[in-house]
Structure formats: C-alpha cells, structure tokens
Amino acid sequence: MAPDYWADRTVLVTGGLGFIGSHVVEALLGRGARVLCVYRRDKPEVRAEFPVSEALSTMCADILDYDALLVAAETVPRIDAVINCATLDGNMQFLLEQSGRMFDENIRMVSNVLKLARYCEMRDVVLISSAEIYSYESEKPMREEDDHRRHMEFSPNGYRMSKMFTEVAAALYREQFGMRIYTPRPTNVYGPRDDFGTATNHVIPNMLMKLASGEDVEIWGDGSQTRTFIHVSDLVRAILCMVQSGVYETLNIGTQESVSIRDLAYLLAEATGRTNGVRFDPDKPVGAARRALDLERFHSVVDFTPRSLKSGIADTVQWYQKNLQRVR
Template sequence: MTPDYWADRTVMVTGGLGFVGSHVVEELLGRGARVLCLYRTDRPEVRAELPATEALSTVCVDILDYDALLAAAETVPHVDAVINCATLDGNMEFLLEHSGRMFDENVRMVSNVLQMARHCKTQDVVLISSAEIYSYESEEPMREEDDHRRHMEFSPNGYRMSKMFTEIAADLHREQFGMRIYTPRPTNVYGPRDDFGTTTNHVIPNMLMKLASGEDVEIWGDGSQTRTFIHVNDLVRAILCMVQSAEHKTLNIGTPESISIRDLAHLLAAATGRTNGVRFDLDKPVGAARRALDLERFHSVVDFTPRSLKSGIADTVQWYQKNLQRVR
C-alpha cells in the first residue's frame, strides 16, 4: 500500500481552531501527519472534538506578530508544509464598518506566513483563497484563468480585496523565490463547527439559526438566484489532493450541484422539522442571478466524489442540534 503523502510530515495550520482550520487539523492527524496548530482565540469546545494524540501540538500565537509566528515554527525541528486558514471575516455590516481593518490584517497574515515559510525553507505553502476573487458580473462558470490576471476590479469589500492580494502575493513569491504555493478557491463552505455567531456572513448558519429560534428566514427577492456549496470535509480533502498532485497552483473547489436560495431555505426547513418559516422581500436586491465555478481541473485532481448538498445539510443540522446550546 502506498504511504499517504502527509504521513510523518510536520504541518503548521494557522487558524487551527477555526471552522476550516480545525477540520484541516483533524484530517491531517488521521493521515499520520504531525500537526502544529496555531490559534489566536482558544476554543475549548473545538479542542474537545480533535483527536487526543501526541502528534498534535497547539500554540496560542497571533500571526500578525511575525516574531511570535517564527518562534512558534521553531518549536518543531522543521515545518514541511503550512496551510493558512487564519482570516478575519464577518457579515455585511462588519464588512462595511471594518473593511480597512479586514484588508490590513488579512494581508499582514499572508505576508508573515510567506516570510516565515521562506525563512524555514518550507516545501509546500497553502494560502486558502476564495471564489470571491472572481468578477461579480460574470454569469458563466468561472475558470481559474478568469482571475486578477484577466480582470482586476476594485471592491469596497476588504475581505474580497485581501483575497486578491493573497493571489498576487502568491504569484510574485512563486516567481522570485521559486516557492511551491497553492491557492485553492472554494465556493461557499458549510458544515460542522461553522460560525453560528451573530456576525456570520455564511448563508447556511444564518438560516439555521433563524429556523432553530422559530423565526422566519427572510430571502431577498424571489429566491431564484442560484449558488453552489462545498462541505468543509470535502474542501479539506480537495486541498490535500491539490498539494499532493502538485499539478495546479490554483484550483476551483466546489460541486456542480447548484441550488436556488429559495430551495436551500426549504431544504434547511425540512431538515430541521419546520413546515414553514420562509418569507420573501421582493424589494431587496438579489445579487448575481447565478454564480458557478468551472470544475474541470477539480475533477482531474481529486480522488473522491464530494457529498451531495442534502447529505451535507443533514450532517450539519445533526451537529448543530447536538451543540445548539453552546453555539447560541
């Protein structure tokens, strides 16, 4: 049997107690890696869900502090790979009020991770990007080539602009320093341990919180606009496949299964046992009618079939209901 690519490698995961980061940590440990999990905010409830093993080391560090980040890296003999899951995000109100801060902190985190990786001669660097980098105006499935090299546009959204910087920084560091840097671009991510706080901008947690509290889900427009989603476990597996294959430095990550926002709300209502709970505000803006990714590269790289949205929703609702008091 061929050994797993990640077995016996030491991998630093920044934001390792966050939504995506904790699943990266869990998957890597399951594959025999040694994981250096960095976090800024402790989440004991997430720690409790991670495997208890000597292969996992956790260090509280703010990666905005480069010296602290480098000191954390030097607690292990060598960092073979780093997967940056640390990011500052929030709902639309937070975006509008803190856009400058969001851009600044996300840019500095990426810059520090790249500088640390150069210093430590780290072989593989993953900077999780986003499908947000693509133009909002295109309704065709967006290919990896349809990025800042072809269409660069300003946005008052500091999170979106910081992801564009991530991509540009990756390009420049690959060219000048010959670094192996991967920038996966996921569509909307959902699943257990998502942010169910009041400042979340993720549509599925927002809807779940409304339904669980007995409130109606408000949909802007008629809900016919379509979106695609990827379960967090499938995102993590795809990222690891991407690095192992080393075939593509950028990769769209999603599924071909699109769903209207209206049908998504009804699917979540059914999964939570609600017979109604969806209403529409036809006077509100609806955004792009369709946002989808071209997945040709994705299907050539991954070695698994992502789960269906219905299956992933059931998994997420089960976790949410089990942890309802805590996430509230």
C-alpha cells in the first residue's frame, strides 16, 4: 500500500481556527501530517476540539503582516505546503457594506502567503477560491474554463473580486516562478463550525438560527431559485485529493444535488423539529435562477462520494444544537 501523500509533511494552515481551516487541520492530522495552525483571532472552543497531538502547533499571527507570518513559519524547521483558508467573507449585507475592506484584506493575505511560499520553497500552495468567480449571467453548469479569462467582469462584491484576483496572482506566480499553486473553487459550503454571526452568516446558518430561535425564515421571491451545497468535510477531502493527484490547478468542488431555496428551508425546518416557520416575500429580488458547476474534473480526481444534503444538514443541526450557547 502506497504511503499517504500527506504523511510526515509539514503543512501551514492559515485561518486554522476558522470554519474551513479547522477542518483542514483535523483532516491533515488524521492523515499523519505535521500542522502549523496560524490564526488571527483565538477561538479556544475550536482549539479544544482538536486532538491532542505533538504534530500540531498553533500560533496567533496576523497574516496581513508579512513579518508576523514569517516569524510563525520560522517556528518549524521546514514547511512543505500551505493551505490558505484565511479570508474575509460575509452575507450580502456585509458584502455591500464592507466590499472595499474585503477586497483589500483578502488580496493582501494572498499576496503574503504567496511571498512566504516562494521564500520557503514550499512544494504545494493551495489558495481556496470560490465558485463566485463565475459570471452571474449564465445558468448552464460552469466549467473551469468559464472563468475570469473568458468572462472578466466588474462586480461591487469585494469578496468575488478578491477571489478573481487571487486566481490572477496564482497564475502569474505559476508562470514566473514555476510554483505548484492550486485554486479549488467550492460551491456553497456548510457544516459544523460554520459562521453563525448574525452580521456575516450565509444562508444555511442564517436559516438555522432563525428556526432554532422560533423565528420565521423569510425567502425572497417564491424560493424556486436553485443552488448546490457541499459539506465542509467533503470539501476538505476533495482539496487534499486535488493536491495529491496534481492533475488540475483549478477544480470545481460541489455535488450534483441541487436544491431550491424553498426546499432548503423546509429541510432545515424538518431537521430542527419545526412544522412551519417559512414565509415568502415575492417583492424582493431573487438573484440567478440557477447556479451549478460542471463536475467532470471533480469526479475524475476525488476518491469518495460526497454526502447527501439531508445527511449533511442533520450533522450540522446536531452540532449546532450541541453548541447552541456559544455560537449565539
């Protein structure tokens, strides 16, 4: 049996106490890697969920400060790979109010990670991108080629623009320095440790919080618009498979299972034991009718089948109910 690609490698995970980053840390430890978990804001409750392991080092460092990031990196003898999970994100209101800050900070974090990776001669660099980079005008499943190189368009969404320019930076570093840089593009991600902050959370945690507190979920339009979701643990597995295979520099990550926003709300209501709690506002804008990814490359790379949305929601609701007091 071939040894695990990640075994005995030292991996720097930025944003390591965040939603996606904390799951990356756990997955790497489970694969036998040594992990340097760097975070900007301490979350003792997340650190408490990590396994006790001599292979794990944690350090507080603001990756907007390159010198602080370099100091963190120099606490270990070498770093073989970096997975950048640090990002500033939020719901639509947060995006509209903080777009300039979001673009600025996300680009600076990526710039510092790339600079450090080159300085440390890291073998693998992962910059988590997003399916948000694709044009909002198309309703067909988006292929990896249907990106900013084909449809570069301005958006007032600073998060979306920052992910486009993340991929531009990755392409330029690959070309000039010959670096192995991967930019996975996940669809909507959900699961345990998601962002339940009322100012920044996305659709599933937002609905879940409202249902758990006895409030109604308000759906804009008739809720027929469809989206796809992937559980955070499946996203992490796919990223590790992507790097191990080394076949694709960019990869759509998602599932074939699409769901209407209306049915998503009903699924969450059922999972939380609510018999009602969903109402509609037909006068509000609904966005694109359909957002889907072409997953041909994904299925050629991953070695597992992502869990169903119903199963993933049950897992998320169970975690939320167990941690209800601290996530509020």
